[in-house]
Amino acid sequence: xxxxxxxxxxxxxxxxxxxxxxxxxxxxxxxxxxxxxxxxxxxxxxxxxxxxxxxxxxxxxxxxxxxxxxxxxxxxxxxxxxxxxxxxxxxxxxxxxxxxxxxxxxxxxxxxxxxxxxxxxxxxxxxxxxxxxxxxxxxxxxxxxxxxxxxxx
Numbered sequence: 001x002x003x004x005x006x007x008x009x010x011x012x013x014x015x016x017x018x019x020x021x022x023x024x025x026x027x028x029x030x031x032x033x034x035x036x037x038x039x040x041x042x043x044x045x046x047x048x049x050x051x052x053x054x055x056x057x058x059x060x061x062x063x064x065x066x067x068x069x070x071x072x073x074x075x076x077x078x079x080x081x082x083x084x085x086x087x088x089x090x091x092x093x094x095x096x097x098x099x100x101x102x103x104x105x106x107x108x109x110x111x112x113x114x115x116x117x118x119x120x121x122x123x124x125x126x127x128x129x130x131x132x133x134x135x136x137x138x139x140x141x142x143x144x145x146x147x148x149x150x151x152x153x
Contacts, residue, residue: 024137025058025085026051029121030092034147041100044147046077048093048121052085058127059084060093061134065123067097069111074099076123119145 033045046067052058063079079095111117122140129135 023053024135024139025060025125025127026053027063027093027121027125027139028141029119029143029145032117032119032145032147035099040102041098044097044099046095046097046121048079050083050085050091050093052087052089052091054129055087056129057084057086057089058129059131060091061126061128063093063095063123063125065121065139068120068122069117071118071120072111074111116144116146119143 028049028051029046030049031045031047033047035042035044048063050060060083062082064076065078066076067074075097077095077097079093081093083091083093085091120140120142122138124136124138126134126136
């Protein structure tokens with residue numbers, strides 16, 4: 001009888017632990033705003049879509065990411081505005097991204113003059129569930145985008 005109780009207890013505790021795990025939200029670059037060109041660089045808005053696959057709300061406190069356009073790393077960006085994402089919901093996060101022509105001469109200007117771009121991001125976001133302990137999560141995403149128009153079908 002004690003073996004049966006032990007087996008049931010082990011099964012219940014394993015099931016409870018599996019239910020308590022948090023699946024991280026999915027972050028995808030959604031849109032690149034039309035670049036605002038200057039003498040030494042360009043500024044664009046990078047918009048991300050955040051999808052929460054869990055049955056409880058999560059909060060994204062901040063995001064740090066590297067941006068690659070057509071395979072060229074053009075810099076890193078930050079989002080410091082907190083976003084709450086409802087259960088099974090979606091939210092948008094945006095950041096202003098500054099590109100310096102001197103940092104990647106020629107390549108940035110050619111990329112910005114085109115209409116389409118292969119965008120890749122990789123980074124880390126900091127999230128929490130119900131005001132609990134902050135958790136650090138790595139992410140990576142890729143998309144083929146038109147400036148100002150979002151993903152291509």
